[in-house]
Amino acid sequence: MVHKIALFNHKGGVSKTTTTFNLGWMLASKGKRVILVDTDPQCNLTGIALKEETEDDEARIENIYNTHSNIKTGLAPAFESQPRAIEAVDCIPIEGQEGLFLLPGHVGFAEYEVTLGIAQELSRSIQTLKNLPGAISDLLEKTANKFNADYILIDMSPSLGAINQNLLMTSDFFLVPTNADFISVMAIDSLSRILSKWSSWARMASANPILKEATYPFPEFTLKFLGTIVQNYRIIRGKETAAFQTWIEKIENTVTHKLVPVLEQNNLLLPKQVYTEQDMNDSFTLTKIPNVSSLLALSQGHSTPVYALTSEQLNQKGIVLKANQRKQNEFRETFSDLADKIIALSSSYAVSA
Numbered sequence: 001m002v003h004k005i006a007l008f009n010h011k012g013g014v015s016k017t018t019t020t021f022n023l024g025w026m027l028a029s030k031g032k033r034v035i036l037v038d039t040d041p042q043c044n045l046t047g048i049a050l051k052e053e054t055e056d057d058e059a060r061i062e063n064i065y066n067t068h069s070n071i072k073t074g075l076a077p078a079f080e081s082q083p084r085a086i087e088a089v090d091c092i093p094i095e096g097q098e099g100l101f102l103l104p105g106h107v108g109f110a111e112y113e114v115t116l117g118i119a120q121e122l123s124r125s126i127q128t129l130k131n132l133p134g135a136i137s138d139l140l141e142k143t144a145n146k147f148n149a150d151y152i153l154i155d156m157s158p159s160l161g162a163i164n165q166n167l168l169m170t171s172d173f174f175l176v177p178t179n180a181d182f183i184s185v186m187a188i189d190s191l192s193r194i195l196s197k198w199s200s201w202a203r204m205a206s207a208n209p210i211l212k213e214a215t216y217p218f219p220e221f222t223l224k225f226l227g228t229i230v231q232n233y234r235i236i237r238g239k240e241t242a243a244f245q246t247w248i249e250k251i252e253n254t255v256t257h258k259l260v261p262v263l264e265q266n267n268l269l270l271p272k273q274v275y276t277e278q279d280m281n282d283s284f285t286l287t288k289i290p291n292v293s294s295l296l297a298l299s300q301g302h303s304t305p306v307y308a309l310t311s312e313q314l315n316q317k318g319i320v321l322k323a324n325q326r327k328q329n330e331f332r333e334t335f336s337d338l339a340d341k342i343i344a345l346s347s348s349y350a351v352s353a
Protein backbone atom coordinates (compact mmCIF):
# COMPACT_ATOMS: atom_id res chain seq x y z
CA MET A 1 0.00 0.00 0.00
CA VAL A 2 1.33 3.41 -0.93
CA HIS A 3 1.92 6.06 1.72
CA LYS A 4 1.00 9.52 0.50
CA ILE A 5 3.02 12.17 2.33
CA ALA A 6 2.29 15.87 1.83
CA LEU A 7 4.96 18.50 2.53
CA PHE A 8 2.91 21.43 3.69
CA ASN A 9 3.53 24.95 4.89
CA HIS A 10 1.83 27.95 3.32
CA LYS A 11 5.00 29.92 3.87
CA GLY A 12 7.35 29.77 0.88
CA GLY A 13 11.10 29.22 1.03
CA VAL A 14 11.04 26.75 3.93
CA SER A 15 12.69 23.95 1.88
CA LYS A 16 9.60 21.99 0.88
CA THR A 17 10.98 21.38 -2.60
CA THR A 18 14.56 20.74 -1.44
CA THR A 19 13.33 18.30 1.19
CA THR A 20 11.02 16.50 -1.26
CA PHE A 21 13.89 15.91 -3.67
CA ASN A 22 16.56 14.91 -1.13
CA LEU A 23 14.19 12.79 0.96
CA GLY A 24 12.60 11.06 -2.04
CA TRP A 25 16.00 10.14 -3.46
CA MET A 26 17.11 8.85 -0.04
CA LEU A 27 13.97 6.69 0.36
CA ALA A 28 14.56 5.26 -3.14
CA SER A 29 18.22 4.58 -2.34
CA LYS A 30 16.94 2.53 0.63
CA GLY A 31 15.00 0.33 -1.79
CA LYS A 32 11.60 2.06 -1.69
CA ARG A 33 9.74 2.99 -4.86
CA VAL A 34 8.95 6.69 -4.71
CA ILE A 35 6.95 9.13 -6.82
CA LEU A 36 7.65 12.84 -6.36
CA VAL A 37 4.56 14.87 -7.20
CA ASP A 38 5.01 18.52 -8.15
CA THR A 39 1.78 20.32 -7.30
CA ASP A 40 3.28 23.82 -7.13
CA PRO A 41 2.42 25.82 -10.27
CA GLN A 42 5.95 27.29 -9.99
CA CYS A 43 7.23 23.82 -11.03
CA ASN A 44 10.53 24.20 -9.12
CA LEU A 45 10.64 20.48 -8.31
CA THR A 46 10.07 19.58 -11.95
CA GLY A 47 12.91 21.91 -12.98
CA ILE A 48 15.26 20.34 -10.42
CA ALA A 49 14.31 16.73 -11.13
CA LEU A 50 14.44 17.07 -14.92
CA LYS A 51 17.60 19.17 -15.03
CA GLU A 52 16.62 22.43 -16.59
CA GLU A 53 19.96 23.94 -17.52
CA THR A 54 20.87 23.84 -21.17
CA GLU A 55 19.00 24.30 -24.44
CA ASP A 56 19.06 20.52 -24.90
CA ASP A 57 17.46 20.06 -21.48
CA GLU A 58 14.71 22.49 -22.48
CA ALA A 59 14.03 20.55 -25.68
CA ARG A 60 13.89 17.27 -23.70
CA ILE A 61 11.48 18.79 -21.16
CA GLU A 62 9.29 20.17 -23.95
CA ASN A 63 9.21 16.70 -25.45
CA ILE A 64 8.23 15.19 -22.08
CA TYR A 65 5.33 17.65 -21.81
CA ASN A 66 4.24 16.83 -25.36
CA THR A 67 4.29 13.08 -24.84
CA HIS A 68 3.51 12.45 -21.13
CA SER A 69 0.72 13.54 -18.88
CA ASN A 70 1.30 15.73 -15.81
CA ILE A 71 -0.66 16.87 -12.77
CA LYS A 72 -2.95 19.08 -14.89
CA THR A 73 -3.53 16.92 -17.96
CA GLY A 74 -3.96 13.91 -15.67
CA LEU A 75 -6.89 15.64 -13.99
CA ALA A 76 -8.39 17.16 -17.14
CA PRO A 77 -10.96 14.34 -17.63
CA ALA A 78 -12.63 15.40 -14.36
CA PHE A 79 -11.98 19.14 -14.40
CA GLU A 80 -12.71 19.76 -18.07
CA SER A 81 -15.60 17.29 -18.26
CA GLN A 82 -13.86 15.21 -20.91
CA PRO A 83 -15.64 12.02 -21.97
CA ARG A 84 -12.88 9.74 -20.63
CA ALA A 85 -11.84 8.55 -17.20
CA ILE A 86 -8.79 9.66 -15.22
CA GLU A 87 -5.81 7.42 -15.98
CA ALA A 88 -2.51 6.89 -14.19
CA VAL A 89 0.20 9.38 -15.15
CA ASP A 90 3.17 7.97 -17.05
CA CYS A 91 5.71 9.30 -14.53
CA ILE A 92 9.26 10.16 -15.61
CA PRO A 93 12.11 8.06 -14.16
CA ILE A 94 14.57 10.42 -12.43
CA GLU A 95 18.07 9.90 -13.77
CA GLY A 96 20.68 8.59 -11.34
CA GLN A 97 18.42 6.82 -8.83
CA GLU A 98 16.48 3.69 -9.51
CA GLY A 99 12.93 3.49 -8.20
CA LEU A 100 12.50 7.29 -8.21
CA PHE A 101 9.92 8.94 -10.48
CA LEU A 102 8.49 12.37 -11.13
CA LEU A 103 4.86 13.26 -11.69
CA PRO A 104 5.55 16.62 -13.36
CA GLY A 105 3.90 19.88 -12.33
CA HIS A 106 2.09 22.29 -14.60
CA VAL A 107 1.86 26.08 -14.42
CA GLY A 108 -1.81 25.84 -15.35
CA PHE A 109 -2.71 23.52 -12.45
CA ALA A 110 -3.70 26.74 -10.63
CA GLU A 111 -6.53 27.18 -13.17
CA TYR A 112 -8.40 24.37 -11.39
CA GLU A 113 -8.26 26.13 -8.03
CA VAL A 114 -11.52 28.05 -8.35
CA THR A 115 -13.54 25.14 -9.78
CA LEU A 116 -12.30 22.82 -7.07
CA GLY A 117 -13.09 25.43 -4.43
CA ILE A 118 -16.67 25.67 -5.65
CA ALA A 119 -16.97 21.88 -5.85
CA GLN A 120 -15.69 21.50 -2.30
CA GLU A 121 -18.25 23.96 -0.98
CA LEU A 122 -21.23 23.01 -3.11
CA SER A 123 -20.82 19.40 -4.18
CA ARG A 124 -23.52 18.31 -1.75
CA SER A 125 -26.08 20.33 -3.66
CA ILE A 126 -24.79 20.30 -7.23
CA GLN A 127 -24.51 16.80 -8.70
CA THR A 128 -22.18 17.71 -11.57
CA LEU A 129 -19.47 18.84 -9.15
CA LYS A 130 -19.45 15.64 -7.11
CA ASN A 131 -16.60 14.01 -9.08
CA LEU A 132 -14.05 16.75 -8.40
CA PRO A 133 -13.19 16.44 -4.67
CA GLY A 134 -12.05 12.81 -5.15
CA ALA A 135 -10.30 13.36 -8.51
CA ILE A 136 -6.78 14.21 -7.31
CA SER A 137 -6.76 11.27 -4.92
CA ASP A 138 -7.98 8.97 -7.71
CA LEU A 139 -5.19 10.15 -10.04
CA LEU A 140 -2.50 9.61 -7.41
CA GLU A 141 -3.81 6.17 -6.37
CA LYS A 142 -3.95 4.97 -9.99
CA THR A 143 -0.45 6.33 -10.64
CA ALA A 144 0.91 4.70 -7.47
CA ASN A 145 -0.60 1.36 -8.52
CA LYS A 146 0.85 1.61 -12.01
CA PHE A 147 4.33 2.25 -10.63
CA ASN A 148 3.97 -0.06 -7.65
CA ALA A 149 5.02 2.87 -5.44
CA ASP A 150 5.70 2.64 -1.71
CA TYR A 151 5.73 6.40 -1.20
CA ILE A 152 4.31 9.47 -2.87
CA LEU A 153 5.88 12.73 -1.75
CA ILE A 154 3.72 15.73 -2.55
CA ASP A 155 5.58 19.01 -2.92
CA MET A 156 2.98 21.70 -2.32
CA SER A 157 2.71 25.36 -3.24
CA PRO A 158 2.71 28.05 -0.55
CA SER A 159 -1.04 28.64 -0.62
CA LEU A 160 -4.18 28.03 1.38
CA GLY A 161 -6.37 27.45 -1.67
CA ALA A 162 -8.75 24.64 -2.49
CA ILE A 163 -6.08 22.51 -4.20
CA ASN A 164 -3.87 22.44 -1.11
CA GLN A 165 -6.87 21.82 1.12
CA ASN A 166 -7.70 18.80 -1.05
CA LEU A 167 -4.12 17.52 -1.39
CA LEU A 168 -3.49 17.69 2.34
CA MET A 169 -6.81 16.31 3.51
CA THR A 170 -6.63 13.31 1.14
CA SER A 171 -3.02 12.42 2.08
CA ASP A 172 -2.11 9.74 4.60
CA PHE A 173 0.57 11.80 6.33
CA PHE A 174 2.04 15.27 6.37
CA LEU A 175 5.33 16.93 7.19
CA VAL A 176 5.71 20.62 8.02
CA PRO A 177 9.05 22.03 6.85
CA THR A 178 9.81 25.31 8.59
CA ASN A 179 12.48 27.98 9.05
CA ALA A 180 13.79 29.32 12.33
CA ASP A 181 12.40 32.83 12.10
CA PHE A 182 9.53 35.04 13.22
CA ILE A 183 7.45 34.67 10.04
CA SER A 184 7.59 30.89 10.44
CA VAL A 185 6.32 31.18 14.02
CA MET A 186 3.38 33.18 12.64
CA ALA A 187 2.90 30.60 9.88
CA ILE A 188 2.61 27.71 12.40
CA ASP A 189 0.04 29.69 14.35
CA SER A 190 -1.95 30.34 11.17
CA LEU A 191 -1.56 26.71 10.09
CA SER A 192 -3.13 25.56 13.35
CA ARG A 193 -6.29 27.53 12.62
CA ILE A 194 -6.45 26.32 9.03
CA LEU A 195 -5.94 22.66 9.99
CA SER A 196 -8.88 22.85 12.30
CA LYS A 197 -11.16 24.24 9.56
CA TRP A 198 -9.92 21.86 6.88
CA SER A 199 -10.28 18.82 9.13
CA SER A 200 -13.93 19.65 9.84
CA TRP A 201 -14.48 19.91 6.10
CA ALA A 202 -12.67 16.61 5.41
CA ARG A 203 -14.72 14.77 8.05
CA MET A 204 -17.91 16.02 6.42
CA ALA A 205 -16.71 15.31 2.88
CA SER A 206 -15.60 11.74 3.66
CA ALA A 207 -18.93 10.98 5.33
CA ASN A 208 -20.97 12.49 2.51
CA PRO A 209 -22.89 9.80 0.56
CA ILE A 210 -22.90 11.81 -2.68
CA LEU A 211 -19.10 12.16 -2.63
CA LYS A 212 -18.70 8.49 -1.64
CA GLU A 213 -20.71 7.34 -4.66
CA ALA A 214 -19.03 9.70 -7.15
CA THR A 215 -17.03 8.35 -10.11
CA TYR A 216 -13.95 9.43 -8.14
CA PRO A 217 -15.03 8.83 -4.56
CA PHE A 218 -13.72 11.11 -1.83
CA PRO A 219 -11.44 8.92 0.33
CA GLU A 220 -11.59 8.19 4.05
CA PHE A 221 -10.06 10.96 6.16
CA THR A 222 -7.03 9.28 7.75
CA LEU A 223 -4.44 12.07 7.76
CA LYS A 224 -1.71 11.87 10.42
CA PHE A 225 1.07 14.29 11.33
CA LEU A 226 4.65 12.99 11.00
CA GLY A 227 6.41 16.03 12.42
CA THR A 228 8.24 19.25 11.59
CA ILE A 229 11.55 19.70 9.81
CA VAL A 230 13.39 22.78 11.02
CA GLN A 231 16.07 24.56 9.02
CA ASN A 232 18.96 24.69 11.45
CA TYR A 233 20.15 28.09 10.30
CA ARG A 234 18.89 31.54 9.60
CA ILE A 235 19.85 33.84 6.78
CA ILE A 236 19.50 37.60 7.08
CA ARG A 237 20.44 39.69 4.03
CA GLY A 238 22.32 36.73 2.61
CA LYS A 239 24.28 36.11 5.82
CA GLU A 240 23.91 33.22 8.22
CA THR A 241 23.27 34.50 11.75
CA ALA A 242 24.30 32.81 14.96
CA ALA A 243 21.11 33.63 16.88
CA PHE A 244 18.96 30.89 15.41
CA GLN A 245 18.77 28.76 18.56
CA THR A 246 16.22 31.06 20.20
CA TRP A 247 14.10 30.92 17.03
CA ILE A 248 14.25 27.14 16.91
CA GLU A 249 12.98 27.17 20.51
CA LYS A 250 10.20 29.59 19.56
CA ILE A 251 9.16 27.38 16.64
CA GLU A 252 9.16 24.31 18.90
CA ASN A 253 7.13 26.14 21.55
CA THR A 254 4.56 27.26 18.99
CA VAL A 255 4.24 23.69 17.73
CA THR A 256 3.78 22.35 21.27
CA HIS A 257 1.31 24.99 22.44
CA LYS A 258 -0.59 25.99 19.28
CA LEU A 259 -0.33 23.21 16.73
CA VAL A 260 -0.38 20.07 18.89
CA PRO A 261 -3.69 20.87 20.66
CA VAL A 262 -5.33 21.26 17.24
CA LEU A 263 -3.76 18.00 16.04
CA GLU A 264 -5.08 16.27 19.17
CA GLN A 265 -8.59 17.69 18.81
CA ASN A 266 -8.77 16.57 15.21
CA ASN A 267 -7.24 13.12 15.72
CA LEU A 268 -4.28 13.94 13.49
CA LEU A 269 -1.63 12.38 15.74
CA LEU A 270 -0.26 8.85 15.71
CA PRO A 271 -0.16 7.06 19.08
CA LYS A 272 2.33 9.01 21.29
CA GLN A 273 4.75 6.11 21.72
CA VAL A 274 5.29 5.86 17.96
CA TYR A 275 6.93 9.30 18.12
CA THR A 276 8.89 8.68 21.30
CA GLU A 277 10.35 5.53 19.75
CA GLN A 278 11.82 7.85 17.12
CA ASP A 279 13.33 10.13 19.81
CA MET A 280 10.73 12.81 19.20
CA ASN A 281 9.28 14.90 22.02
CA ASP A 282 6.38 17.37 22.41
CA SER A 283 7.85 19.65 19.76
CA PHE A 284 7.54 16.89 17.14
CA THR A 285 10.80 17.94 15.49
CA LEU A 286 11.90 15.15 13.16
CA THR A 287 15.20 16.71 12.23
CA LYS A 288 17.13 19.92 11.89
CA ILE A 289 18.58 20.54 8.45
CA PRO A 290 22.03 22.13 8.18
CA ASN A 291 22.84 24.97 5.82
CA VAL A 292 24.73 23.70 2.79
CA SER A 293 24.81 27.15 1.13
CA SER A 294 26.49 26.99 -2.28
CA LEU A 295 26.05 23.21 -2.56
CA LEU A 296 22.33 23.77 -3.10
CA ALA A 297 22.91 25.57 -6.41
CA LEU A 298 25.18 22.71 -7.57
CA SER A 299 22.62 20.15 -6.45
CA GLN A 300 19.91 21.88 -8.46
CA GLY A 301 22.18 22.38 -11.47
CA HIS A 302 23.09 18.69 -11.58
CA SER A 303 19.62 17.37 -10.64
CA THR A 304 21.35 15.42 -7.89
CA PRO A 305 20.79 15.57 -4.14
CA VAL A 306 23.37 17.47 -2.12
CA TYR A 307 24.79 14.27 -0.61
CA ALA A 308 25.09 12.45 -3.97
CA LEU A 309 27.14 15.12 -5.82
CA THR A 310 30.44 13.59 -7.01
CA SER A 311 33.79 15.36 -6.60
CA GLU A 312 33.79 15.97 -10.38
CA GLN A 313 30.43 17.70 -10.02
CA LEU A 314 31.72 19.72 -7.07
CA ASN A 315 34.72 20.69 -9.22
CA GLN A 316 36.67 22.02 -6.24
CA LYS A 317 40.06 21.40 -4.71
CA GLY A 318 41.92 21.31 -1.40
CA ILE A 319 40.29 22.64 1.73
CA VAL A 320 37.20 23.95 -0.09
CA LEU A 321 36.51 20.44 -1.41
CA LYS A 322 37.16 18.90 2.03
CA ALA A 323 34.82 21.38 3.75
CA ASN A 324 32.06 20.71 1.23
CA GLN A 325 32.48 16.96 1.51
CA ARG A 326 32.05 17.32 5.28
CA LYS A 327 28.81 19.24 4.63
CA GLN A 328 27.70 16.52 2.22
CA ASN A 329 28.31 13.82 4.81
CA GLU A 330 26.35 15.74 7.42
CA PHE A 331 23.49 16.20 4.94
CA ARG A 332 23.58 12.48 4.01
CA GLU A 333 23.34 11.47 7.67
CA THR A 334 20.53 13.95 8.29
CA PHE A 335 18.46 12.66 5.36
CA SER A 336 19.25 9.01 5.97
CA ASP A 337 18.08 9.37 9.56
CA LEU A 338 14.99 11.33 8.42
CA ALA A 339 14.12 8.64 5.84
CA ASP A 340 14.47 5.91 8.50
CA LYS A 341 12.17 7.81 10.86
CA ILE A 342 9.58 8.34 8.14
CA ILE A 343 9.66 4.66 7.19
CA ALA A 344 9.22 3.71 10.87
CA LEU A 345 6.44 6.23 11.60
CA SER A 346 4.45 5.47 8.45
CA SER A 347 4.75 1.69 8.71
CA SER A 348 3.81 1.65 12.39
CA TYR A 349 0.52 3.24 11.49
CA ALA A 350 -0.17 0.97 8.52
CA VAL A 351 0.29 -2.08 10.78
CA SER A 352 -1.92 -0.77 13.56
CA ALA A 353 -4.59 0.70 11.22
Ligand SMILES: Nc1ncnc2c1ncn2[C@@H]1O[C@H](COP(=O)(O)OP(=O)(O)O)[C@@H](O)[C@H]1O
Binding pocket: 011, 012, 013, 014, 015, 016, 017, 018, 019, 044, 289, 290, 291, 292, 293, 294, 296, 297
Ligand atom coordinates in the same frame (compact mmCIF):
# COMPACT_ATOMS: atom_id res chain seq x y z
N1 LIG B 1 19.76 23.18 3.63
C1 LIG B 1 19.85 24.26 2.84
N2 LIG B 1 21.00 24.98 2.80
C2 LIG B 1 21.10 26.08 2.02
N3 LIG B 1 20.12 26.56 1.23
C3 LIG B 1 18.94 25.88 1.23
C4 LIG B 1 18.74 24.70 2.03
N4 LIG B 1 17.48 24.25 1.81
C5 LIG B 1 16.93 25.10 0.91
N5 LIG B 1 17.79 26.08 0.56
C6 LIG B 1 17.51 27.18 -0.39
O1 LIG B 1 16.39 27.92 0.13
C7 LIG B 1 15.51 28.31 -0.91
C8 LIG B 1 14.09 27.78 -0.65
O2 LIG B 1 14.08 26.36 -0.71
P1 LIG B 1 12.89 25.56 -1.40
O3 LIG B 1 13.17 24.13 -1.21
O4 LIG B 1 12.67 26.04 -2.81
O5 LIG B 1 11.68 26.02 -0.47
P2 LIG B 1 10.08 25.95 -0.71
O6 LIG B 1 9.82 24.82 -1.66
O7 LIG B 1 9.51 25.70 0.66
O8 LIG B 1 9.67 27.28 -1.26
C9 LIG B 1 16.10 27.77 -2.21
O9 LIG B 1 16.81 28.80 -2.84
C10 LIG B 1 17.02 26.68 -1.76
O10 LIG B 1 18.06 26.51 -2.67
Ligand SMILES: [Mg+2]
Binding pocket: 016, 017, 018, 040, 044, 045, 155, 156
Ligand atom coordinates in the same frame (compact mmCIF):
# COMPACT_ATOMS: atom_id res chain seq x y z
MG1 LIG C 1 8.78 24.82 -3.50
